[in-house]
Amino acid sequence: MASLAGLEPVAQIGRYDVIGRLASGGMAEIYLARQRGMEGLERDVILKRILEARADDAEFITMFLDEARLLAALSHPHIAQVFDLGQVQGTYYLTMEYVRGPTLGRLLACARARGERLPRREALGIGLAIAEALHTVHERRDEVGRSLDIVHRDLTPANVLVSYDGAVKLNDFGMAK
Numbered sequence: 195m196a197s198l199a200g201l202e203p204v205a206q207i208g209r210y211d212v213i214g215r216l217a218s219g220g221m222a223e224i225y226l227a228r229q230r231g232m233e234g235l236e237r238d239v240i241l242k243r244i245l246e247a248r249a250d251d252a253e254f255i256t257m258f259l260d261e262a263r264l265l266a267a268l269s270h271p272h273i274a275q276v277f278d279l280g281q282v283q284g285t286y287y288l289t290m291e292y293v294r295g296p297t298l299g300r301l302l303a304c305a306r307a308r309g310e311r312l313p314r315r316e317a318l319g320i321g322l323a324i325a326e327a328l329h330t331v332h333e334r335r336d337e338v339g340r341s342l343d344i345v346h347r348d349l350t351p352a353n354v355l356v357s358y359d360g361a362v363k364l365n366d367f368g369m370a371k
Contacts (some may be wrong), residue, residue, distance in 0.1 A: 207287055208280045210241055221248055222258070229277075229289065239277060243287040255286060262288045264344065268334065272327035274355065274365035290365065295358045299351030323362035324354060 205212040210227040217224040227241040248254045265276040265288075275291040296304075298320060305312050312320075328349070334342045346364070353366040 207241060207243060208282045210239065210289065212241065216240070218245070221245060221254060226292065227289070237277075238292040239289040240274075240292050241287055241289050244285050246285060249285045258286055258288075262286075265290070268331065270327055270330045272323045272362050272364055273330070274363040291363070293355040293357050293361070293363050293365075295356050295361075297352050298354035298356055301356060302351055319360070320354070320356065320362050324349070324364060327362075327364040 204214060207225070207227065210229055213226045213228060215223060215225050222242050222244055225241040225243065227239050229237045229239050231237075244255065244258055259279070262276055262279045265273070266279070269275075274293060276288055277291070278289040280287055280289075301312060311317070328346060331344045331346060334344055336342055348366060349364075353364065355363040355365060357363070
């Protein structure tokens with residue numbers, strides 16, 4: 195998929211031009227957005243914003259901020275990166291790496307619709323990437339070496355992204371403990 199540079203923004207959230215809404219759940223909305231920088235520097239990102247109905251829910255805000263801090267602290271090739279955390283008009287948002295490609299759930303659904311399975315080599319590669327990401331998360335330690343005991347708690351095919359060039363990224367740590 196090419197850059198989104200030719201698409202016109204429909205709104206602005208902070209310093210991000212929103213291209214369109216991708217999903218909405220019980221806690222947050224997910225947007226495709228473009229970050230603009232100096233001298234024409236641009237980056238396509240995913241922007242996750244707390245629903246306005248939850249903007250005053252202290253417990254939910256704490257969970258959202260915990261997710262942002264956790265993801266920002268994790269650095270692994272199979273975990274989607276967090277770039278920014280912000281607040282606009284009293285509502286928090288975070289921006290994350292935009293992975294150009296489908297979710298594992300979509301790949302599986304397409305294969306099923308054709309009466310097929312994922313090829314063994316690709317399935318094993320995806321499984322290994324997920325295992326490596328989870329191992330990194332589970333083994334994460336603080337600055338003095340204590341285990342952080344992080345558990346993802348929402349590992350589903352919808353939370354595994356597979357880029358068109360084969361990169362596998364785990365995301366959505368909102369339920370992590």
